[in-house]
Amino acid sequence: MFRIEALVDKDRRDLLRSRLRESNTAASPVLAALRGTPAEREAPLHIWALDPAGGLAGGLVGHTWTTWLHVAYLWVDAEHRGAGLGTRLLAEAERIAADRGCTAxxxxxxxxxxxxxxxxxxxxxxxxxxxxxxxxxxxxxxxxLV
Known part of the structure; x- marks a missing residue:
């Protein structure tokens, strides 16, 4: 009989994610052919825009995985919107992702x-x-991505 629990457990989450990645890699010829372990193929990507006083004016949080950039969050403070800051943050993330071998x-x-x-x-x-x-x-x- 199995016991079912509903609770936040970061260690179990990390173990589950690791096992899922291993299963996916083993089942997919495309993933298996990629260099490095699943964890090595994923890298955080954070970009920050700071105002002259050092305060957060905007930022982008995402990660690269295999040949993809995934943008999780892009935010620009209301007083800085419309000045091209979001465009600059996104372009820099895409540039870094392309340097990491991302194509999309x-x-x-x-x-x-x-x-x-x-x-x-x-x-x-x-x-x-x-x-x-x-x-x-x-x-x-x-x-x-070009």
């Missing part, structure tokens, strides 16, 4: 956030999920 980028955004901004940066909508969360539409966008 992906991200998610909600309808009230920045889908038009990303389209303007060359991203294409590949998935639309209405009511996620209720009343909001989520978009997944991708871009081929």
């Amino acid at each position: 980028s992906r991200l998610e955004t909600w309808d009230f956030q920045a889908p038009e901004f990303y389209r303007g940066q060359g991203y294409e909508v590949v998935c639309v999920i209405p009511d996620y969360p209720p009343g909001i539409t989520e978009f997944t966008l991708t871009k081929r």
